Amino acid sequence: MIVMMVAGGKEQEEIEKELAMAEEYIPLTYAEYEEGLSRGKLLGLRCLSCGKITCHPMPVCQWCGSRTMERVELSGEGELLTFTVIRVAPEGFEAPYIPCLVRAIEGPILIGRLELAQGDKEASQALIGKRVKMSGTYTHEGDKFSGGAHLCPVFKIMER
């Protein structure tokens, strides 16, 4: 007669519970962040330890590493830190277009695209330091390497 030896072990329900808790380690997913962008909302996280804002989302505060953060909506306003005009595009993109870095008034730096009324003709060094505001999004339809379509914020120079 074969006797199966069972030496303890953990209940499946317990393991499932641990899994559900681990999923909460990500307080704002990229998918939720992009879904926010698609509705014109710039979502981020406010740290309950240091008070600073993390955006794009991370599982821990980008400033102090704390894991207690709450979701917030950023204004989308900031200062243009730098930009470039891409003249030679990767496969799947059409030049010219203008990537930029923006220092949000809430603190973090954001990456996105800059939209200029005159296009790349208007792209001069004098733009750096100007006030910008998120005006919409750009959707890259994606290719076989990108895991589907993805969005980024688009910024516009604010009228003075």
Place this chain on the structure above:
Amino acid sequence: MRDVAIIGVGHTKFGRATRSSLELFSEAALQAMDDAGVTGKEIEALFQGAALPGFEEGQVMTAAFSAAELNLGPIPATRYEGACASASVAIRDAAMWVASGGFDIVLAGGVEKALTMGTAFATRTFAMSCHSPTEGPVGLTFPGVFAMAARRYAVEYNIPLEDLREKMAYVSIKNHRHGALNPLAQFYKKMGDLKVEDVVNARLVADPLTLLDCCPFSDGAAAIVLCAAEEARRYTDDPVYILGTGQASGCALSKMEDLTKPVSRVQSSRMAFKQAGLEPKDIDILEIHDCFTIAELIALECMGFFGWGEAAAATAEGETEIGGKIPTNMSGGLIGKGHPIGATGASQVYWIVKQMRGDAAKGNQVDPVPEYGMTDTLGGDFGTLCHLILGRSRNRSRR
């Protein structure tokens, strides 16, 4: 931990290769093994940098197949991927394994066939070492990253952008001058006499960087043989010792507080200096990661060879040429020599070793031969940084 020596080096011609990656790496590896006078039976492990082989030839797990091609036996063979710093992190880990006593003799290096992919697909795959979730949809490219850094550099140090572009041009002029003298370089006998106007008026790739501010896509391989320092003189009269190594990691571009002072580059170089017990003033020659002209300036400052904002003017004044404060990229660097990304770190080490043996090409050789040399390799947009400090003697004490 034991001291580690480089006892053999090998390097293919950089440029467009008709041979496969496996053949390119074998060519560099066999040259390095012959240079060291070691047989395949003596090699205990292989550490190989290769960034994008899956996209180039539909081949991953390249290290295992390289070991097999070389008939090294069923030794551990590992592929390292740190984008353009792949070979440097492979060499650093190889040195760690030998230092720890885990192995006595190992082969390290790297290979890439990027030119094979063509510009549009190569640009797409290179951009995969940007932060995909946020930089992917933007369509950011590496020239784009460094173009944004150049604009910040102009702002931070209050230099009119056109003045900065002219100063950056001197990096390209210098590196092409030396690349044109290097028979293994992609641009051997080409563009050895560029003028500032040639660089600033070339086709724009990402404003304000022109084609001549950028390194090319390249195919090529380089390899080295490392062994425990106490055994080195059994193999060669000219061992070169690895005195210090550093490695650091960056982040998404938007989490970097200052593109002109990347923390990863500062941290990695400091780690290497600390381990070597040396300072920038002790170093006689540099091979640094000039993927773009502005990148060479940022590297020189992060590593402590010039103060913040001072490398641009110093380069224009010839301080990074032979006879200047610190000869930099006398091989031609990435701009003049070519940049097969997975091989670049090993190529940098190759050329420092050649300099230390007095065997660099005429016009590129520093005289007297350098006592201490250093490499700087950057992967991605400051995502992986690696520094290696090499010396002709095991003596780490300052001169």
